[in-house]
Amino acid sequence: MHPMYQKREKDFCGWVLMLACAVMIFSGILFAGSNAAAGEMLKMGFLEEPKTLNVWRASDTWSRKVLGLLYQPLYVRDPETLMLIPWLAAEQPLFDEKDLSYTIKLRPATWSDGTELTSEDVAFTANFINEFKIPQYYSKWNFIDRIETPDKHTVKFYLKEPQAIFVSRSLTTPIVQKKEWVDRIEAAKKTEKPLGTLLNEKIEIPVSSGPFVLKEWRDGSYLFLQKNPHFFGTGKTINGRLLGPYIDGVIFKIFGTSDAAILALKKGSIDMFWWGVQPGYMEDLRANPDIELFQNEKSSLYYMGFNVRKPPFNDPNLRRAVATLVDEDFIIKRILQGYGAKMYSIVPAGNTFWYCPDVPKYAVGLDREARIRKAFQILRDAGYTWQIDPVEASGKVVNGDGIMHPDGRPMEKFTILTPPADYDPHRAMCGMMMQEWLRMLGIPAFSKPMAFGALLQQVKARHEFEAFVLGYGNLSLDPDYLRNFFISRNDKPSGWNMSGYNNPEFDKIADESARTMDRDKRQALIWEMQKIIMKDVPYLPLYNPKLVEAVRKGRFTGWVQMLGGIGSVWTFCELKPAK
Numbered sequence: 001m002h003p004m005y006q007k008r009e010k011d012f013c014g015w016v017l018m019l020a021c022a023v024m025i026f027s028g029i030l031f032a033g034s035n036a037a038a039g040e041m042l043k044m045g046f047l048e049e050p051k052t053l054n055v056w057r058a059s060d061t062w063s064r065k066v067l068g069l070l071y072q073p074l075y076v077r078d079p080e081t082l083m084l085i086p087w088l089a090a091e092q093p094l095f096d097e098k099d100l101s102y103t104i105k106l107r108p109a110t111w112s113d114g115t116e117l118t119s120e121d122v123a124f125t126a127n128f129i130n131e132f133k134i135p136q137y138y139s140k141w142n143f144i145d146r147i148e149t150p151d152k153h154t155v156k157f158y159l160k161e162p163q164a165i166f167v168s169r170s171l172t173t174p175i176v177q178k179k180e181w182v183d184r185i186e187a188a189k190k191t192e193k194p195l196g197t198l199l200n201e202k203i204e205i206p207v208s209s210g211p212f213v214l215k216e217w218r219d220g221s222y223l224f225l226q227k228n229p230h231f232f233g234t235g236k237t238i239n240g241r242l243l244g245p246y247i248d249g250v251i252f253k254i255f256g257t258s259d260a261a262i263l264a265l266k267k268g269s270i271d272m273f274w275w276g277v278q279p280g281y282m283e284d285l286r287a288n289p290d291i292e293l294f295q296n297e298k299s300s301l302y303y304m305g306f307n308v309r310k311p312p313f314n315d316p317n318l319r320r321a322v323a324t325l326v327d328e329d330f331i332i333k334r335i336l337q338g339y340g341a342k343m344y345s346i347v348p349a350g351n352t353f354w355y356c357p358d359v360p361k362y363a364v365g366l367d368r369e370a371r372i373r374k375a376f377q378i379l380r381d382a383g384y385t386w387q388i389d390p391v392e393a394s395g396k397v398v399n400g401d402g403i404m405h406p407d408g409r410p411m412e413k414f415t416i417l418t419p420p421a422d423y424d425p426h427r428a429m430c431g432m433m434m435q436e437w438l439r440m441l442g443i444p445a446f447s448k449p450m451a452f453g454a455l456l457q458q459v460k461a462r463h464e465f466e467a468f469v470l471g472y473g474n475l476s477l478d479p480d481y482l483r484n485f486f487i488s489r490n491d492k493p494s495g496w497n498m499s500g501y502n503n504p505e506f507d508k509i510a511d512e513s514a515r516t517m518d519r520d521k522r523q524a525l526i527w528e529m530q531k532i533i534m535k536d537v538p539y540l541p542l543y544n545p546k547l548v549e550a551v552r553k554g555r556f557t558g559w560v561q562m563l564g565g566i567g568s569v570w571t572f573c574e575l576k577p578a579k
Helices: 003-030 033-035 061-067 119-132 176-190 192-199 259-266 281-284 318-327 328-333 368-381 425-439 452-461 481-486 504-515 519-536 569-574
Strands: 040-048 075-077 085-086 092-098 101-105 143-149 152-157 212-216 223-227 251-256 292-296 301-306 341-342 413-419 444-447 467-472 538-547 549-552
Touching: 003 192, 040 259, 085 119, 119 143, 119 152, 119 176, 119 192, 176 192, 212 251, 259 281, 259 549, 281 292, 281 549, 301 318, 301 425, 318 368, 318 425, 318 519, 318 538, 328 425, 328 538, 368 452, 413 425, 413 452, 425 444, 425 467, 452 467, 481 504
Parallel strands: 040 251, 413 444, 413 467
Antiparallel strands: 075 085, 092 101, 101 152, 143 152, 212 223, 223 251, 292 549, 301 467, 301 538, 341 538
């Protein structure tokens, strides 16, 4: 090569190297180099990258965690009492029984772009949801008759009929800025599918009313939220708590695996892994003097679901037999290693007002052989027969085989679908154990782990399944989900009634519970709904896991513990750098 070209190539390579170094240094400033802003930047580990910052589309955990710090509701839960307290609202809603209206006063607040948050934004949010039937929110707002905004700090909702969930579910919806969406709506209306267009809208910089605003999102690497100088809560005392934020921002680093995130936490590269710590990491983290663990209850439900539309689980006797065979004590002690609580109803026991303690229970306190004998009795009384009975005439338990339906047909093999072990080892292991427990009675069950998205499609969208193991990690404290899960009109593709449960008596009580404004009367209805469900067992509750979260010691103080963990908006408003 000519010496001149050699020199040019050498110079070019040098520039490339310098440029690469500059990029690395610049990009590293925000995360690895954020020690420069020592103590004032909270660094958190994410397992996965958020899928969207479009609040109407977000359904994944990671998007919701980020958006929860940007878009704020009118009311939030107090971390100690769990009662709803005014947040964007200035006071409790005023209900007028005569005209079924709620009047809400707003506290002074400003969007992150400096414009005022007004009643127009609140009304716009509700009207937007109803006009486009936004899937995740429409059922919480479709009973609104009209909305008035007499002044910029007052909004008045008129209901078509009494709705018990209005305060607890509707008024906890995130409020969006009218200005941010109005042009997008007009453009979407000109498209063939306006709703789809709006849900697919890419929001790069959300206009925030929360304690933080998005500063930067680098795909596959991190998100950077900066303190919102316009946050309405800064310097205010709300519900006895003086709010910040007292930190400059939050960096969410995406790790992809729990192993990588836990390692980063132990090395001090992050301050918190915002995800429940699996039991397998617990001993190691407990022994680490630099790590602090927080344990809190969850409002969650992990359960086995049955397809009651078709054999074999269209027979409630078979479902009750399965409920008798499944050993929740084993699941809690051996699979969850003690980090969970048994569930006897669809409503967690920790939700004390709504939880019904008198639901039908199956095989409480029985050992393995006693469970098999009881399940055998249930099925034999219902007309099931076996080629080899699982219980001999002497009462001895043996391996049953060749179970047949009451009409004499052999029971065909069926699958219990579960998420894969690398997504949730607990649910995958539960499926394997259920397979073994059912086979002891001669029931031809096969556990089948499959990709989570494919599992949801098969169960929720196509209804092509016999049984499955799934969970709701963040149930509302209002038990209206009972109605949504099991009312017959929600038995449709992608509907909430995944089991296909259809009981006119349940439907009647469920609809009455939604209209009942008296809390005590509604409690009686909710309790009756739980009794019906646990008698018919379209879902079999398995466990409610305890949430253990890990943080670095000595970096920050002010973690707020509450139901659902330490990652609430309260923590982000009260966390301070350790001195």
